[in-house]
Amino acid sequence: MHALLRELYPLCRSITGEGVRETLRVLGRYLPPGLQVREVPSGSAVLDWTVPPEWNIRDAYIKDQQGRRVVDFRRLNLHVVGYSQPLPRQWLSRAALDAHLHSLPAQPALTPYRTSYYQPAWGFCLPHQLREQLRDEQYEVCIDATLDAAGSLTYGQLVLPGDTDEEVLFSCHICHPSLANDNLAGVVVATWLARWLAARPRRRYTYRFVFVPGTIGAICWLHEHRETVVPRIRHGLVLSLLGGPGEFTYKRSRQGAAAIDRVVAQVLRQAAPEAHQLREFTPYGYDERQYCSPGFNLPVGCLTRTPFAEFPEYHTSADNPGLVRPRQLAASLRLLRQICRALEQHDRRYLNRQPYGEPQLGRRGLYGGLKGTGNPKQAEMALLWILNLADGQHDVLAMAERSGMSFAALRRAIRSLRRAELLAPVPPPRE
Template sequence: MLKIIKRLYPFNRALVSAGEDKAMNIISEYLPLKFIKIASGTKCFTWKIPDKWEVSAATLIDEVTGRLVADYKNNPLHLFVGSLPFEGVVTFAELDKHLRHKCFFSKNKNAIPYVFPYYNLDWGFCLSENQYKKLNRKHRYKVSIKVAYKKGYLTIGESVIKGKTKKEILVIAHVDHPYQANDNLSAVAVAIKVAQEIKSKKINHTIRFLFLPETIGSIAYVARRIKNLKNIKAVLVIDILGNKNRILVQKTFDGKHPLNYACESSCRNLKLKHEILEFRELTGSDELIFNDPKINIPAVMITTWPYEEYHTHLDNPSIISKEALENGRRLILKIIRNFDRDFVPRREWVGPLMRGKIGWFLDKRPEDWQLELFGYMIDGKRSVVEIAQELKMDVELALNFAEDLKKRKLLK
């Protein structure tokens, strides 16, 4: 997975850009991808697809000393991602309105922040704290930003693994954020590996992997198929999975959907350190789009955020933990598998079930109590995962039990 991240890292992956398209082409070497192209200017609900952003050069020079303060060629993150063009000489007071030097978490005074005013366009540069402190407040500065906005196409990469039914599970990983490795190439790499593994397994749901720009990509995707969303039963938004931190699962908007418990139980089953929070309680990504009341598709966010290098030039492949990537891969696979196996059982037996006769007396607490009560809670309405949630029961134990009873024709 780290090799995938290293291959995708060197591109300027702005929302609509040549770098984003190059990254999509590399992903297509690992998975069969259908490219969905949406033209600049296309309205998507209250949003609009932006123009294609191209950078030729960008420099910031102290006019008095001739010192080169920042150069896009030395570090592309010196320039606002999506910056407008600008040529001119400005005072420090004017320049300061267009500078960013504060980082979210990093205490490293040499860290250059990553800034992207996509939806409130402006020109500007990013400097480290140390670079910013060296600026002479009495000098004037020569600004040269040679960029162009042109008509282009937002690209969505779609890889579909067909199941036995038309019911769908979406797995979404955003590909944008130039020169950021953990955010979000780590999740892109995990999604690729999960897709490769699922291919060889028998599944009920159709699994649809989407690789797209964050926010606007999901908005555009939903807008395109707004009349054909009913088959989507769950969405996993995976974002930042490459740092050593606990797994964070943020629930669906209603907080009650069985997808939430499938995630929680999968974390416990794998013995992963984890935290379960409410919808967008700490952070957020494209789950916002799918949980919208007018769309109403249950979506969770799975991440290992936060981390010190977040949104700085220090978020590069060297900080990625192979162990964290592997934990992410195992978890996403298990969640998909558990949710995919879920069904609504219907009892075919009468009276207490003699579990010992069929090998399901475990002589363990609380498992035996849970198995006993499981049979009482089958009502033809609740699914296996929903029953497991009410009993605080391991989802895999519940699914294994229910599937075995189904094979024995004790359940429909």
């Protein structure tokens, strides 16, 4: 995953343009077959928005009076404010230029990431210490960019069909240029999750991976799938910031207690009991803003490690591949696999066929012999919990919540008890 992240890092992505297209081309080589790439023409009306002109950029710089590129887009694409208007080569006084510069006085060595998608503007981002060294009277500046009203916005999606057409949605934003944790980390983890899901023998749900430019991309996707796919979404996650430092943080969907909210809470409780955070929905953040707008109100939460704006490297040049650790990507992937496994079984219900008293597990070979220590094994506890809660009322998710046991342990216990004919599945109400 880290190698793919490093491969994608240099591309200059934005909410439209070649950087997104090239990113999807690269992803297509790693994803299971079937990535669909969609172009939405500039000017299209999508929900309450209009797709903007397509932005592309070849070069941009600030040269000093000796002709040295003191700020150079080609060295770091964060140096140009995203969606900067084209700026023909020209000389500007230092004061005139300064009004278009962005830097971080508190982090003087870092270049910030800034954009201005819908308000025509241009600007450069640079380390504050460099800005303070600009002493020439005049600077030559140029932004060799295009804004093409005949262009389009590009997004990708991959659908892995399942036994039912009920869907699980994973959504990642792919509009940030050279920022690693935000959100190449989410993109590569999603890619590997798709590979794992594609290799599974069966999938109860249809899984859909959506790689979209933030906000306008999600709005395009919602616009185009409003009648068809949206009504079939049962669970969803926005995946972001999954490679950086810090503990897992889950932001609940607007619904607040949807199955996805409860499943993620349980998986985190098991996987990272000491080190995770659950947060309530707020209407600021990533594309859960769109999925959880009141008209859609989808059960879509947001999974990250340390959330946006809460780590010092956020939206700066320090969010580079060095911030993302392979170990953290792997842990994020592992967590998502557990979430998928839990989702697939979360609403299953069972009936204990010997509900009066405990069934005698010993004679069925399910229980240890010598007694007296008072410390049952986890596997035995899982058997007892399942038998106790297999009343047709508790589904597996409720069993996990009440017992505190992992979905994996419950799954194994269910398998043993079904083999021993102590458990009968309750047919689901519909499907």
